[in-house]
Amino acid sequence: MKIELASSYGFCFGVKRAIEIAQKYENSATMGPLIHNEDEINRLKKDFNVGLYSQLSDVKPDDTVIIRTHGIPKNDLKELKKGVKKVINATCPFVTTPQNIVKNMSKDGYSILIFGDIEHPEVKGVKSYASDLDDVHVILCPEDLKNVKFKNNKIACVAQTTKKKETYLEIVNALILKNKEVRVFNTICDATFENQDAARDISKKADIMIVIGGKSSSNTKQLHSICLENCKNSYLIENENELESSWFINKNYCGITAGASTPDWVIQKVIDKIKSFKP
Ligand code: SF4
Incomplete structure (x- = not known):
């Protein structure tokens, strides 16, 4: 079976930037998940001790808090600036x-x-x-x-x-x-266009499509819906553990795409697992 990646997929500029910022501020915490990918958030916690707050009342005065790529409401930002040592804004431009x-x-x-x-x-x-x-x-x-x-x-x-x-x-x-x-105002982001156009192209040729990304990520869900329009065997998974070998029976061409918050290392693990399935 041929396995091919879409010509544009995965991490966008805003997510790359937010991860670089988070890596610079070890022992900080993000207000809400930095990006829509649990595996990457766990990696940031493990390797850089970047924690996660889900509500404003949890922050402590000594904290350095990073604002996630999606931004937060104006009043929350104001409150946060009053309540913590440092606020780093990683909201995507x-x-x-x-x-x-x-x-x-x-x-x-x-x-x-x-x-x-x-x-x-x-x-x-x-x-x-x-x-x-x-x-x-x-x-x-x-x-x-x-x-x-x-x-x-x-x-x-x-x-x-x-x-x-x-x-x-x-x-x-x-x-x-x-x-x-x-x-x-056209505020739709180009990274989304590029990944969507590439997903459309490859899903027209593939007989199975694997879309990798967070299940709560809007752009991943969008990619999945575009793939389903062209290829009924399109599956949305968060990581390689959700793959089922039965999906690949009698399939010749597997297309792969990934949401804007999906790291390359997650994509590679999915490809390796697909390759390990017996034809
Ligand atoms: S997909 Fe979202 S985070 Fe990524 S560049 Fe576009 S707006 Fe920014």
């Missing part, structure tokens, strides 16, 4: 951009529309930068627009960095048909 857009456009009197998942930490953070929290609306699809009541007649739109550009275009088209002024 592509996430800081929509935070600043929301802050500025909201200040200029625009209603804010965010295309994203309301429960996602990145979206919670971006949303928190609006000056009027009652006029920032989060939707997942164009149909959700019918439940949105904007306070202003001018609207500014941003998207969660990992969302599908096609759906964003549909939302924006629907908005323009009904509103006088719509400002659209």
Whole structure:
């Protein structure tokens, strides 16, 4: 069986940067998981003693706390700065951009529309930068627009960095048909495009696709859904332990891709395990 990696996969710029920052600050802790990959978080704990806090009330005054790639809500950041020795911001610059857009456009009197998942930490953070929290609306699809009541007649739109550009275009088209002024910011990140395009290409050729990444990672789930559109035998796994040899029976071409938070060493272990299965 041929095993091939997508032409673009795995770690993106923002995740590489966050890991490098965390490695520089041994004995620190992150506020929320630094990235969406448990194995990498465990490695940072083991090799660099980088701990993990899940809530603000757990931090101690002597701590050095690292803000994760997805960012945190504005008020949490303010609280944190008051409560600990040092705050290191590892928020990806592509996430800081929509935070600043929301802050500025909201200040200029625009209603804010965010295309994203309301429960996602990145979206919670971006949303928190609006000056009027009652006029920032989060939707997942164009149909959700019918439940949105904007306070202003001018609207500014941003998207969660990992969302599908096609759906964003549909939302924006629907908005323009009904509103006088719509400002659209393309905040979807290129790393996501590249990994998605490469996943689309390889899944058209493969008869089995393995997508490696955190099950709670939005960009990994997106890759899995793109692969499923082209290859019904597409599996999402976090690491090699979840592979099942039966998936590979009578398969000739295995494509592999990985989410933006998946380290190369996890990918290599998956490839080695697939190779170990008897044909
Ligand atoms: S996927 Fe893009 S926005 Fe998200 S961390 Fe990576 S580079 Fe930043």
